[in-house]
Amino acid sequence: MIKDLSPIDKAKYVAACRAADLVQSGMRVGLGTGSTAAWLVRRLGERVRDEGLSIKGVPTSTATAQLAREEGIEVISLDQAGWLDLTIDGADEFDGEFNLIKGGGAALLQEKIVATASDQMVVIADAGKEVETLGAFPLPVEVIPFGWQTTRTLIEEALDTMDVLGTSVTLRMNGEAPKVTDEGNHILDLHLKRIGNARQLALVMNQIPGVVENGLFIDICDKVIVGHGDGRVELRDLNEGTVLTNMLGEGGDNLFSDLAD
Numbered sequence: 001m002i003k004d005l006s007p008i009d010k011a012k013y014v015a016a017c018r019a020a021d022l023v024q025s026g027m028r029v030g031l032g033t034g035s036t037a038a039w040l041v042r043r044l045g046e047r048v049r050d051e052g053l054s055i056k057g058v059p060t061s062t063a064t065a066q067l068a069r070e071e072g073i074e075v076i077s078l079d080q081a082g083w084l085d086l087t088i089d090g091a092d093e094f095d096g097e098f099n100l101i102k103g104g105g106a107a108l109l110q111e112k113i114v115a116t117a118s119d120q121m122v123v124i125a126d127a128g129k130e131v132e133t134l135g136a137f138p139l140p141v142e143v144i145p146f147g148w149q150t151t152r153t154l155i156e157e158a159l160d161t162m163d164v165l166g167t168s169v170t171l172r173m174n175g176e177a178p179k180v181t182d183e184g185n186h187i188l189d190l191h192l193k194r195i196g197n198a199r200q201l202a203l204v205m206n207q208i209p210g211v212v213e214n215g216l217f218i219d220i221c222d223k224v225i226v227g228h229g230d231g232r233v234e235l236r237d238l239n240e241g242t243v244l245t246n247m248l249g250e251g252g253d254n255l256f257s258d259l260a261d
């Protein structure tokens, strides 16, 4: 039951349920990756089964593709979709301008391509992901395995020239071996603490040979849905402001109990 979830999981869950309400039959929908996006995929699966919701989903990782299929959602590739109506995804951090750090689950490359190919990107997150300035969460940068140590040195030099001091760059591991992304690459995590100029850093990173993509999503996200542990959900839009609802009020617990079991 939903009441057995931790407050953070409840927050993720209600944000995901609110976002699922934005999805309508006929839409081509980008499906994000991570624990929050997994709640979304489950909720959409429930709507497909119970309401006959008819959508085509473009997953952003092999993990999401597998979950979506298990949930009965029709899965197509981005090339088959061509363009998407909406992408819904989680984030590791978001700021007041809806700029993001993503890639904590190593899926940033497909996530950025899919989000950029969408009319709208909606982020779903628990309230703890909101920051004043991005950077407390280590910034993931996807690099090709060939010469990754040289790429790391180039990244460190670029950070020096930008006066980003006191940083470290670490190779993400999966046990004893480097983490390998869905695209066969590695992830370097940049421990920056605070990113003064995220827009500039995103551009500089992608100029470095060996870097495939970085986890800064600048001017990509249109709405953020913030979930709270008590069931409150804020739908924030930079132009239209914030709409507050409570997903667990008036029988909401029953409404979603199947999903949360």
Ligand SMILES: O=C[C@H](O)[C@H](O)[C@H](O)COP(=O)(O)O
Pocket (backbone or CB within 6 Å): 032, 033, 034, 035, 036, 037, 089, 090, 091, 092, 101, 102, 103, 104, 105, 106, 107, 108, 111
């Ligand atoms: O690579 C992973 C993605 O960017 C995730 O959306 C992000 O890490 C947030 O994941 P979670 O919802 O599990 O906190």
